[in-house]
Amino acid sequence: MAKDKIRRPRAETPKGFRDYFGAEVTARAAMLRRIADVYHAYGFDALETSGVETVEALGKFLPDVDRPNEGVFAWQEDVEGSKPGDWLALRYDLTAPLARVYAQHRNDLPTPYRRYAMGPVWRNEKPGPGRFRQFYQCDADTVGAPSVAADAEICAMLADTLEAVGIARGDYIVRVNNRKVLNGVMEVAGVLDPFDPEKFAAERGIVLRAIDKLDRLGTDGVRMLLGEGRKDESGDFTKGAGLGPEQAKVVMGFMEARRDTAEATLARLRELVGPSAMGSEGVDELETIAGLLDSQGMGPDRVVIDPSVVRGLGYYTGPVFEAELTFEILDEKGRARQFGSVAGGGRYDDLVKRFTGQAVPATGVSIGVDRLLAALAAKGRGEAEAQGPVVVTVMDRDRMADYQAMASELRAAGIRAEVYLGNPKNFGNQMKYADRRGSPVAVIEGADEKDRGVVQIKDLILGAQIAKDATLEEWKDRPSQIEVPRHELVERVRAMLESQSS
Amino acid sequence: MAKDKIRRPRAETPKGFRDYFGAEVTARAAMLRRIADVYHAYGFDALETSGVETVEALGKFLPDVDRPNEGVFAWQEDVEGSKPGDWLALRYDLTAPLARVYAQHRNDLPTPYRRYAMGPVWRNEKPGPGRFRQFYQCDADTVGAPSVAADAEICAMLADTLEAVGIARGDYIVRVNNRKVLNGVMEVAGVLDPFDPEKFAAERGIVLRAIDKLDRLGTDGVRMLLGEGRKDESGDFTKGAGLGPEQAKVVMGFMEARRDTAEATLARLRELVGPSAMGSEGVDELETIAGLLDSQGMGPDRVVIDPSVVRGLGYYTGPVFEAELTFEILDEKGRARQFGSVAGGGRYDDLVKRFTGQAVPATGVSIGVDRLLAALAAKGRGEAEAQGPVVVTVMDRDRMADYQAMASELRAAGIRAEVYLGNPKNFGNQMKYADRRGSPVAVIEGADEKDRGVVQIKDLILGAQIAKDATLEEWKDRPSQIEVPRHELVERVRAMLESQSS
Structure with a gap:
């Protein structure tokens, strides 16, 4: 097949039509x-x-x-x-x-x-x-x-x-x-x-x-x-x-x-x-x-x-x-x-x-x-932007099953959640993704956490605020990332979400 | 304009298309x-x-x-x-x-x-x-x-x-x-x-x-x-x-x-x-x-x-x-x-x-x-047929305002309700209409009721059952139509609706 002779279709809505997102x-x-x-x-x-x-x-x-x-x-x-x-x-x-x-x-x-x-x-x-x-x-x-x-x-x-x-x-x-x-x-x-x-x-x-x-x-x-x-x-x-x-x-x-x-x-x-x-x-x-x-x-x-x-x-x-x-x-x-x-x-x-x-x-x-x-x-009375999902990050690509289980537990408790499905190699990209999604919380479990039976949960809303204007004292007083026992994942994420909306 | 020469359009969906109702x-x-x-x-x-x-x-x-x-x-x-x-x-x-x-x-x-x-x-x-x-x-x-x-x-x-x-x-x-x-x-x-x-x-x-x-x-x-x-x-x-x-x-x-x-x-x-x-x-x-x-x-x-x-x-x-x-x-x-x-x-x-x-x-x-x-x-697990509205019948076409006020009160209390808007001359047609709508209750207020400050409310579900298979005793015991004070309209209609769903 002479592939390079094929003109590619334009990726465009027809004139006068548009897409609606989220x-x-x-x-x-x-x-x-x-x-x-x-x-x-x-x-x-x-x-x-x-x-x-x-x-x-x-x-x-x-x-x-x-x-x-x-x-x-x-x-x-x-x-x-x-x-x-x-x-x-x-x-x-x-x-x-x-x-x-x-x-x-x-x-x-x-x-x-x-x-x-x-x-x-x-x-x-x-x-x-x-x-x-x-x-x-x-x-x-x-x-x-x-x-x-x-x-x-x-x-x-x-x-x-x-x-x-x-x-x-x-x-x-x-x-x-x-x-x-x-x-x-x-x-x-x-x-x-x-x-x-x-x-x-x-x-x-x-x-x-x-x-x-x-x-x-x-x-x-x-x-x-x-x-x-x-x-x-x-x-x-x-x-x-x-x-x-x-x-x-x-x-x-x-x-x-x-x-x-x-x-x-x-x-x-x-x-x-x-x-x-x-x-x-x-x-x-x-x-x-x-x-x-x-x-x-x-x-x-x-x-x-x-x-x-x-x-x-x-x-x-x-x-x-x-x-x-x-x-x-x-x-x-x-x-x-x-x-x-x-x-x-x-x-x-x-x-x-x-x-x-x-x-x-x-x-x-x-x-x-x-x-x-x-x-x-x-009038500023539109629907609030839908809340982004909790993102379970991927520290070890061989443990996708563990991460999926976490997301599954969160969802069963009524919390919107997903596992990061892009290339997990660069952790910074995972955080950028969470930011683009408007995620309120990220969950992190590396090999060390796994061994100790804990997970890190990161408050992305607070994190963004702190990054913007908090003093060092405030930061120490209310850290944006905490370590919690694995079996307390759901309740601690829920508590973090509640503290954000209050 | 030579109107009779104009062919009337066919009232049909195009082949392979259909309408969905209610x-x-x-x-x-x-x-x-x-x-x-x-x-x-x-x-x-x-x-x-x-x-x-x-x-x-x-x-x-x-x-x-x-x-x-x-x-x-x-x-x-x-x-x-x-x-x-x-x-x-x-x-x-x-x-x-x-x-x-x-x-x-x-x-x-x-x-x-x-x-x-x-x-x-x-x-x-x-x-x-x-x-x-x-x-x-x-x-x-x-x-x-x-x-x-x-x-x-x-x-x-x-x-x-x-x-x-x-x-x-x-x-x-x-x-x-x-x-x-x-x-x-x-x-x-x-x-x-x-x-x-x-x-x-x-x-x-x-x-x-x-x-x-x-x-x-x-x-x-x-x-x-x-x-x-x-x-x-x-x-x-x-x-x-x-x-x-x-x-x-x-x-x-x-x-x-x-x-x-x-x-x-x-x-x-x-x-x-x-x-x-x-x-x-x-x-x-x-x-x-x-x-x-x-x-x-x-x-x-x-x-x-x-x-x-x-x-x-x-x-x-x-x-x-x-x-x-x-x-x-x-x-x-x-x-x-x-x-x-x-x-x-x-x-x-x-x-x-x-x-x-x-x-x-x-x-x-x-x-x-x-x-x-x-x-x-x-599987018989579809949505229940939407309940029809309470129909406020029209006994006197000069008192539409009174009937609209009743429907309005019922709606304000969260009860689906409407006034009959067809030709009110034949009361039987109003009852047939209520039946076709699947109405649970009809409200009736003629000149006599108006004078006495009451309305009739008619249980159309029970009425249909009685018409089908009730004995005379049952009929006397639980009449399908009751007279209630006008100011109790909303609560009595609500009670009738609740008795139907129980």
């Missing part, structure tokens, strides 16, 4: 577990679909339609005989698979069907800094419940979930709005005709996305997008909705309708939607939601009515909600900024209809798990 | 957690790679090369400018990504690197009954440890893991062998020339796969595959390795070399490998492994040396191991058969070399989580 993995797993516990307590059942769906079942409901590289990872199945293969794709969210599952299994599922799902989703987007093409979502949805009580429940559950994963009350807010109110406002502004719902659909799409960018563009930017359009810093021009000044004023009024109390906000919204039947229905629904939340002790410190929330997705038909973290973090340039949104959702009554022809009411929320983990890390 | 999801999650706990105790760190890799990084190491439809799901990235896009694919196992990760991050990882990984993998195979194109794997590997102490550790960990997930000692056995011994035997049989390792490679591949099929084909079937070949029941002919009767006899002797004790088996293997240096090295390694396991209290009731284990994968270079469940289950035709293999692995020293040019010793195990779950279910 505590990154276990912290996420722990968070998903806590979220699942809350969802479960609310009566939601787990569902896990596969990562692969047919392209036709997924449909085209991707958010952010104004970005050109948006898409899915798709491929065609192998041909069988004369039949062309199906097109398959990786799921881009957990909602499209839910609609497929409900349509497929509706006769076997309870109605309403409350389900939660957690797992990776894939987006065939242009990767960017901190923007990955695979990420986790964690969703809860109720299918088959027309009442806004289902929406209120999801909002309450979202607030409870954030607290369960470690976001303190006061550090988050769940904001609720209703697309029907926005539609009422659009009616008043003359960009929605209730007798011809398709008319002005493109304009309304632009209005929706403009409002969704309020945080980023400010009111002036949004006003430009409602009118002729807006040129961004790079010089790119985004076409606006073409609304006149009076029309834009009505829409801007909606965005800024939030008042100090729910009552006052609802009253202001009633003024704005005026004679629109759909608008009034939307305000009624918000009022019902506010009442239901109140009865569960969900005050305005946890959930508020906020008309500036619209959510970018086209498929929402009623209440929409968003959870925002309200504390400030420092961005990459050291500037304080609000952390922002970590979850969102709303009512979407038409997704199942694609399959069955029958409208099925549905509402749900999706939590951005990776963003929430980043938020907790920024 | 307890199927939570039971797997619980098992993965238990496995991760054992791996962690042994000093292994979590790693999570993405589902997508470049085709060149994955390489072609798929098992079962004699099946024609074997393959990966792959697609080409969009072209950027004049550069053709990379080919990407879904990972088909967790070992190939580990090799890529170790090559990519080797300067930042400890050596040896012990890691575990769990998650779905995808195979583009022809789906069949019980054979899915996405399934879970759960792997642990040690990279950078040349010593067979690493292999022994994996075997011990595998035995501990099986017990941790609920397989009793005696219901499983971990069997260990060594490819070097097999190579020694091949040398003796004249199908391996140590000075020209590529010669007879195809024949040795056939021998390997033939031995791997011993369970399925029996000794006669294997002997045919070692010789000219074998026609199966369907009439298909599989070409054999072309060994003469004397050569085949040597190989068959190897497969049947297991004796009552490790010592006797090792002695028999020494006879068989005779003058082969590689064969002797292999027997020495097995002897070391046996000694290390013994020192950890891993007796032959848990791990045995068994020369009939070879594992189908071409890339193993040293020790190989397999965990088998030894109890019988009834197959789909009602016949008793052994459950068989649930995990396997071995030493593969060349996977990282593909990337770096440097051989890196590695060894690991992969647990077939879905098979293991099926085994536990067959």
